[in-house]
Amino acid sequence: MIDLLGTIVVKAGSAVPTLSAALALARPHDTVVVEAGRYAEPPIEVTRPVVILGRGRPVFVGRGDHTVIRVTADSVTIAGIAVERVLPSNVAEPSAIRLDSVAHCRVADVEVRDSFFGIYGSAVESCLIENNRVVGPGRSEQESGNAIHLWSSRDVTVRGNVVERYRDGIYLEFVTGSRLEGNRSRDNRRFGLHFMFSDDCLYQENQFSRNGAGVAVMYSKQVRMVANRFEHNRGQAAYGLLLKDITDSRLEKNVFDANTIALYFEAANRVEAVENHFSSNGWAIRMLANSEANVVTGNAFVGNGFDVSTNSRSNASRFDGNFWDRYRGYDLDRDGFGDAPFRPVRLFSLVVEQNEPSLILLRSAFVDLLDAAERVLPILTPETLVDRRPLLAMPGRSR
Amino acid sequence: MRGATRRIIATHATNVGRSRWLLVYTGLLALAAVLLVWLGGSAARALVSLINVVLLLVPLMAVVFGTLYVYNAREFTELLLTQPVERDAAYFGLVGGLAVPLVVAFLVGVGVPLGFAAFSDLTILPGIVALLGVGTLLVLVFTAFAVALAVRVEDRAWGLGAALLVWLVCTVIYDGLILLLLATVRDRPLEIPVLVMTMLNPIDVARIQLLLTFDIAALLGYTGTVYERVFSGLLGRSLAVVVLLVCAMVPLLVGRFWFRRKDF
Amino acid sequence: MSIEVKRLRKRFGRMEVLRGVDLAFATGRTTAIVGPNAAGKTTLIKAILGLVRPDQGSEVWIDGTRVTGESGYRERIGYMPQAARFPPHLTGREVLSVLCRLRGAKDPNLELVDLLGLEPHLDKRVGALSGGSRQKLNAVVATMFRPAVLVLDEPTAGLDPRASAIFKDHLAKATGAGATVLLTSHIVSELEDLAEDLVFLVEGQVRFHGPVDDLKAQAGEAKLERVLARLLEPSP
Numbered sequence: 013m014i015d016l017l018g019t020i021v022v023k024a025g026s027a028v029p030t031l032s033a034a035l036a037l038a039r040p041h042d043t044v045v046v047e048a049g050r051y052a053e054p055p056i057e058v059t060r061p062v063v064i065l066g067r068g069r070p071v072f073v074g075r076g077d078h079t080v081i082r083v084t085a086d087s088v089t090i091a092g093i094a095v096e097r098v099l100p101s102n103v104a105e106p107s108a109i110r111l112d113s114v115a116h117c118r119v120a121d122v123e124v125r126d127s128f129f130g131i132y133g134s135a136v137e138s139c140l141i142e143n144n145r146v147v148g149p150g151r152s153e154q155e156s157g158n159a160i161h162l163w164s165s166r167d168v169t170v171r172g173n174v175v176e177r178y179r180d181g182i183y184l185e186f187v188t189g190s191r192l193e194g195n196r197s198r199d200n201r202r203f204g205l206h207f208m209f210s211d212d213c214l215y216q217e218n219q220f221s222r223n224g225a226g227v228a229v230m231y232s233k234q235v236r237m238v239a240n241r242f243e244h245n246r247g248q249a250a251y252g253l254l255l256k257d258i259t260d261s262r263l264e265k266n267v268f269d270a271n272t273i274a275l276y277f278e279a280a281n282r283v284e285a286v287e288n289h290f291s292s293n294g295w296a297i298r299m300l301a302n303s304e305a306n307v308v309t310g311n312a313f314v315g316n317g318f319d320v321s322t323n324s325r326s327n328a329s330r331f332d333g334n335f336w337d338r339y340r341g342y343d344l345d346r347d348g349f350g351d352a353p354f355r356p357v358r359l360f361s362l363v364v365e366q367n368e369p370s371l372i373l374l375r376s377a378f379v380d381l382l383d384a385a386e387r388v389l390p391i392l393t394p395e396t397l398v399d400r401r402p403l404l405a406m407p408g409r410s411r
Numbered sequence: 412m413r414g415a416t417r418r419i420i421a422t423h424a425t426n427v428g429r430s431r432w433l434l435v436y437t438g439l440l441a442l443a444a445v446l447l448v449w450l451g452g453s454a455a456r457a458l459v460s461l462i463n464v465v466l467l468l469v470p471l472m473a474v475v476f477g478t479l480y481v482y483n484a485r486e487f488t489e490l491l492l493t494q495p496v497e498r499d500a501a502y503f504g505l506v507g508g509l510a511v512p513l514v515v516a517f518l519v520g521v522g523v524p525l526g527f528a529a530f531s532d533l534t535i536l537p538g539i540v541a542l543l544g545v546g547t548l549l550v551l552v553f554t555a556f557a558v559a560l561a562v563r564v565e566d567r568a569w570g571l572g573a574a575l576l577v578w579l580v581c582t583v584i585y586d587g588l589i590l591l592l593l594a595t596v597r598d599r600p601l602e603i604p605v606l607v608m609t610m611l612n613p614i615d616v617a618r619i620q621l622l623l624t625f626d627i628a629a630l631l632g633y634t635g636t637v638y639e640r641v642f643s644g645l646l647g648r649s650l651a652v653v654v655l656l657v658c659a660m661v662p663l664l665v666g667r668f669w670f671r672r673k674d675f
Numbered sequence: 676m677s678i679e680v681k682r683l684r685k686r687f688g689r690m691e692v693l694r695g696v697d698l699a700f701a702t703g704r705t706t707a708i709v710g711p712n713a714a715g716k717t718t719l720i721k722a723i724l725g726l727v728r729p730d731q732g733s734e735v736w737i738d739g740t741r742v743t744g745e746s747g748y749r750e751r752i753g754y755m756p757q758a759a760r761f762p763p764h765l766t767g768r769e770v771l772s773v774l775c776r777l778r779g780a781k782d783p784n785l786e787l788v789d790l791l792g793l794e795p796h797l798d799k800r801v802g803a804l805s806g807g808s809r810q811k812l813n814a815v816v817a818t819m820f821r822p823a824v825l826v827l828d829e830p831t832a833g834l835d836p837r838a839s840a841i842f843k844d845h846l847a848k849a850t851g852a853g854a855t856v857l858l859t860s861h862i863v864s865e866l867e868d869l870a871e872d873l874v875f876l877v878e879g880q881v882r883f884h885g886p887v888d889d890l891k892a893q894a895g896e897a898k899l900e901r902v903l904a905r906l907l908e909p910s911p
Contacts, residue, residue, distance in 0.1 A: 487762055492726055494746075
């Protein structure tokens with residue numbers, strides 16, 4: 013049953029027909045290989061540091077009312093299996109795989125299907141969650157959990173996962189010093205990525221598309237978001253990226269395409285947005301007046317309904333050296349910057365603010381005339397919200 | 412269509428087609444399209460920039476060219492009416508003979524450069540179709556307005572003025588009134604009245620169709636959803652086409668009524 | 676072809692241009708319609724052509740049939756306006772061919788084209804033609820379908836003397852063949868040459884209608900010019 017290398021093979025009809033049976037036999041650092049097949053077992057508890065490997069992707073089917081595999085030991089690896097059937101619950105948060113107060117665990121290449129929560133980590137440290145595919149049944153927001161859920165953890169890497177059709181694709185709360193890389197999160201009911209109270213994290217090269225409300229980043233500091241794509245997040249309250257109570261963070265080289273509101277600042281301070289690309293969004297940047305000392309520079313704004321909108325005449329952030337496709341100035345001194353400043357807030361965006369139905373007049377000649385008049389003689393739009401060095405060529409692109 | 416009408420359309424169309432102004436107009440449209448595609452960086456952006464050409468310039472051209480042509484063709488129309496030709500044939504011949512070259516000029520001027528651009532970027536094809544379709548319908552609407560007014564008003568300065576006024580109302584003033592209404596009546600939901608109002612103005616109908624093709628994300632947020640539900644989709648598209656056709660039919664038939672009773 | 680108008684009235688706004696005109700033009704006769712400016716001559720002609728819609732109660736009869744808005748009777752009418760403006764970007768030949776097709780005419784009479792020397796100009800755009808050439812084209816258009824009725828509004832005003840003479844000869848031939856001609860003109864010699872009958876209109880009413888000779892006899896003058904001068908004197 014256990015060979016000399018410490019490998020236990022689980023196979024239906026054999027002496028070790030279930031994973032639970034294998035785990036009962038296993039010594040620390042043994043490897044359990046699970047052969048293809050469907051395994052319906054009572055809740056599986058992994059209490060020793062073992063490696064669990066599926067061969068031919070065995071499927072663990074839950075009864076519905078419990079977490080299928082729960083890990084409470086450090087240094088556990090789970091890979092190459094599939095888990096399904098965990099039903100919604102109001103009292104607990106049953107999941108396909110749950111990591112509880114562990115370190116150095118790895119969950120990789122796991123397929124989760126039809127499960128209330130997908131991969132759930134609570135108080136974990138230095139763990140790796142990679143290349144999993146977590147696809148929900150697409151229930152309503154109340155009946156959906158989160159695909160990857162981390163609570164009170166640190167130093168976790170979430171990499172290359174595909175998360176779809178959950179409430180939130182990736183949910184982080186009180187998570188610090190972690191990295192999210194190359195994940196694809198789409199068609200989730202609420203947020204593609206939702207994180208709160210999570211400082212010092214890096215989000216890189218992820219793709220968030222068609223999520224009900226886009227991505228929300230709240231109550232966090234020192235967040236770095238680099239080269240992510242936020243696209244097709246549309247709807248009444250849909251944001252490519254919502255920043256709320258975020259400080260000292262940096263957004264770099266992200267692409268925002270075809271979102272209702274691409275980037276939303278609410279009480280966000282000292283955030284630098286550099287070299288991002290905003291195209292075909294309803295609103296590219298919406299910055300509320302309670303956001304201060306942010307810097308928006310080197311970005312490109314192309315084909316958006318509104319480039320920048322705000323809710324006040326005051327402005328305490330800096331817009332400088334961006335490319336605006338609406339800019340019609342010249343560069344006579346040939347320094348690469350337009351000679352006349354550009355005011356990205358259109359009068360019409362204030363009108364829409366006060367009076368939503370007037371949105372139907374977008375692109376009307378009358379509205380263009382209003383905007384032109386306001387640009388010549390700003391009365392209502394924020395006086396200090398002005399780009400004094402608008403770029404004449406789109407950054408990262410030669411003319 | 413009766414043979415006489417067809418012949419008169421062909422006659423006017425040939426005459427208009429050989430006019431230098433039409434050639435200049437086609438050339439300018441093409442130049443604008445080429446420059447926008449070339450300088451704008453991408454064909455998709457050029458399409459967005461061409462919205463104003465389609466919503467403002469093309470109707471303006473139809474109105475100005477249409478009215479002036481009707482006045483210039485007055486003696487020839489008289490001559491036709493002393494032939495065994497029904498008034499309806501002379502009238503529809505005039506409208507058709509104007510509309511056909513104006514539509515062709517528009518389709519060639521804007522469509523050909525964009526068609527070439529579409530070779531390298533197939534995704535812009537729906538946008539091109541929307542732009543050309545809406546533009547063509549607007550040419551028909553404003554040609555009909557122009558002819559009707561030029562038939563009714565004897566003095567050419569007044570007639571041109573009236574046609575320009577129609578254009579100005581449709582493009583600018585009407586939207587100003589909608590905004591005024593929205594600004595004054597604030598305590599009641601106005602989506603539906605505004606929706607109905609926009610349905611009565613061909614430029615608004617056209618604009619919203621283009622909006623839904625190019626700025627869909629902006630509209631989907633906020634109130635946009637209501638409008639989106641009504642105007643987009645096959646039903647909304649068809650409704651827009653029907654409204655635009657009605658907008659062309661009304662001046663066309665009113666013009667026919669005036670033409671039938673006109674003393675030359 | 677006979678033409679009859681009964682109780683012909685036409686009002687433009689507050690101006691009453693024709694106030695009950697009753698006239699009958701006999702087949703084969705040439706009648707000049709004469710009168711001071713704004714007497715209603717052009718309106719009368721346009722009413723007969725159907726360009727102007729007469730007021731209620733007016734009747735126009737052509738060859739014993741009442742005209743009520745249909746266009747068929749114009750098959751047999753040729754009209755020569757004072758100055759025709761054809762679509763400027765068509766050639767003369769194209770204009771003629773369009774009109775032929777509209778009429779379904781297979782064998783138009785293009786004698787005048789040769790007589791007036793128009794042939795070399797037929798392939799030029801009408802807009803490029805001189806006023807005289809355009810008027811020649813106008814004369815061709817009026818006569819090419821061998822009309823039974825010819826309505827001419829100041830026909831020779833834009834023609835040079837030679838073309839004018841040729842046209843008059845052509846006209847004489849047509850009347851010889853039985854055509855009814857109505858014409859207006861300010862050129863007395865032309866009236867003297869052409870008119871057999873004369874209608875004198877003043878302020879929308881017929882003051883005289885009858886053979887020119889009768890009028891001369893009544894007035895005791897041998898020259899039409901004198902007669903017309905007397906008629907045009909303000910009435911006492």
